[in-house]
Amino acid sequence: MGMARRNTAQIKAVLEEAKRLMEVEENVKVSVRPLKTTIATIRFSSRGVRITVSPKVLNLPKKLQLYVICHELAHYKANTQYHTKSFWNELKRAFPNPKALEEEVLRRVMA
Ligand SMILES: [Zn+2]
Incomplete structure (x- = not known):
């Protein structure tokens, strides 16, 4: 398996766990590609839900990827x-202190 496909498989597994935690049942597409101003985005419309993550996310510990x-x-x-x-x-349903995790992600991504 090439790196791009391995990355996609890895993030898809994280997505499935995240959907369970956040009680999202809709189909969500995810792709990995470099982003200029952020590490992740979501778009949603009547046509569907799509998350894009930077490859940097895949270097984070699993807990932070989630x-x-x-x-x-x-x-x-x-x-x-x-x-x-x-x-x-919404986030607090899965994470009691989301702002602490937010800061930890930023610290690691900026490092
Ligand atoms: Zn946000």
Whole structure:
């Protein structure tokens, strides 16, 4: 298996766990490619849900990979691209202290 396919298989397994934690039943597509200004994005519309993650995410510990994907799913659950109160409330269902994990991700990605 090439690196790109291995990366996709790895993140798909994380996505399945994140969907369980966040109680998302819809089909969600995920792909890995470099992003300029962030490490992950989600787009959702009547045509479907798609998460894109930077390859940098795959270097994080599994717990933080899971957090990053749940963060994106929280945008979908709260139906907003912003970090609103309802967005954080969605994340808190899976992570009691999401802001600590948020900071840990940023620290590691910036390092
Ligand atoms: Zn966000």
